[in-house]
Amino acid sequence: MRGALAGRAIFVGVAVLALVVMPLLLEPFRLGLLAKYLCYAIVALGIGLAWGQGGMLTLGQGVFFGLGGYAMGMYLKLNDAGGDLPDFMVWSGVDRLPALWEPFRNPIFAIAAVLVVPAAVAVALGILVFRQRVRGAYFAILTQALAAAMVILLVGQQGLTGGTNGLTNFFDFFGHDVAAEETQRGLYIVVAVVLGVLYLAAWQLVRSRFGRLLLAVRDGEDRVRFLGYNPATVKTITFAISAAMAGIAGALFVPVVGIISPALLGVVPSLELVVAVAVGGRYTLAGAVLGAVVMGYAKTYFSEELPAAWLYLQGALFILVISLAPKGIVGLLRRRGHEFA
Numbered sequence: 658m659r660g661a662l663a664g665r666a667i668f669v670g671v672a673v674l675a676l677v678v679m680p681l682l683l684e685p686f687r688l689g690l691l692a693k694y695l696c697y698a699i700v701a702l703g704i705g706l707a708w709g710q711g712g713m714l715t716l717g718q719g720v721f722f723g724l725g726g727y728a729m730g731m732y733l734k735l736n737d738a739g740g741d742l743p744d745f746m747v748w749s750g751v752d753r754l755p756a757l758w759e760p761f762r763n764p765i766f767a768i769a770a771v772l773v774v775p776a777a778v779a780v781a782l783g784i785l786v787f788r789q790r791v792r793g794a795y796f797a798i799l800t801q802a803l804a805a806a807m808v809i810l811l812v813g814q815q816g817l818t819g820g821t822n823g824l825t826n827f828f829d830f831f832g833h834d835v836a837a838e839e840t841q842r843g844l845y846i847v848v849a850v851v852l853g854v855l856y857l858a859a860w861q862l863v864r865s866r867f868g869r870l871l872l873a874v875r876d877g878e879d880r881v882r883f884l885g886y887n888p889a890t891v892k893t894i895t896f897a898i899s900a901a902m903a904g905i906a907g908a909l910f911v912p913v914v915g916i917i918s919p920a921l922l923g924v925v926p927s928l929e930l931v932v933a934v935a936v937g938g939r940y941t942l943a944g945a946v947l948g949a950v951v952m953g954y955a956k957t958y959f960s961e962e963l964p965a966a967w968l969y970l971q972g973a974l975f976i977l978v979i980s981l982a983p984k985g986i987v988g989l990l991r992r993r994g995h996e997f998a
Contacts, residue, residue, distance in 0.1 A: 672853055680845065688841070688845050689845070689913065691845065691950075696848060696913060697930060697949045698946045699851065701946060702852070702902055705942050706863070706898060706899050706942070709941070709945065710940075711892060713892060713895070714931070715800045716797050718800075719903075720775075721778070721903035721907070722910070725907030728774060728904070731824070733824075733911065734824055735758065745824070755817055771904050771907070772905065775901055776900050779896045782896070783896045784893060787888070787893055805923065808919040808923040808924075812919050821918070823917050823920075825917075826915075835915065844913050847909065851905065855902055856942060859902075874886075932975045937987060941985075944984075944986065948986065955974075
């Protein structure tokens with residue numbers, strides 16, 4: 658009971674810090690960076706759910722992040738263009754809007770696609786993979802290959818996806834100037850609230866009967882199968898939820914940062930998110946979120962101060978955490994008596 662109360666108090670404290678204190682203390686540029694870190698934290702939350710709670714090491718969350726981001730980006734580009742073609746299509750020699758783009762004129766369709774498309778891809782992949790009892794390193798390699806294939810596909814479709822440059826130069830976000838300081842501040846609040854809501858939903862899921870079954874699948878999949886449950890169904894549902902979270906993060910990332918491109922959803926960005934979750938502590942949802950924010954800040958700081966050394970520092974940090982604190986930052990805090998949800 659004491660631990661639960663402490664966890665709630667910490668959550669409320671972090672919420673006040675994020676929603677009240679940070680907007681007052683940080684200048685617009687730094688607040689925008691924090692909004693970007695929180696977008697990554699949403700993806701990390703899904704990885705923590707799939708990997709930390711379900712034992713599914715997914716190295717391709719960038720795919721689902723990109724699907725959500727491109728869905729939102731397509732709507733924004735069409736909205737900015739009015740009835741004309743998006744600018745990159747004109748430069749690429751496209752003379753007619755592709756049929757794939759037509760439904761994204763509707764904002765409701767675009768928002769629905771942010772959730773449905775990543776989840777549907779995850780369900781299809783889960784049905785194909787988990788029923789064949791593919792797991793462990795094989796599943797990780799498969800998701801990594803999916804991320805690499807996705808990048809190749811996007812880069813090769815210049816007239817459809819913007820190619821290497823992706824989608825950028827957004828001006829209007831549901832009636833608001835994307836570049837305006839008030840809009841960016843409002844977007845930060847939206848991202849923070851969405852992260853909080855998704856965290857509470859994931860927290861409730863982990864503590865439900867389904868969550869206990871998910872932990873059982875992680876720790877003893879064969880035993881769960883012998884008890885009459887289907888681990889493939891449990892893992893597919895969880896994988897789809899984590900994919901939907903990544904899609905939401907991608908959709909929010911687009912107006913916050915102003916771009917979505919293949920470079921943001923390939924193998925390397927996906928691996929960086931997994932490293933962040935491991936650093937924060939993959940066995941707790943709070944650890945996944947904390948790791949994403951800490952690693953995002955560290956990447957920005959060291960890229961500004963020691964640009965040539967960041968990758969080495971990132972690798973060294975990952976090795977140190979895995980060797981000395983396999984349960985991450987949150988694991989260390991728990992050793993010292995602190996309670997995290």
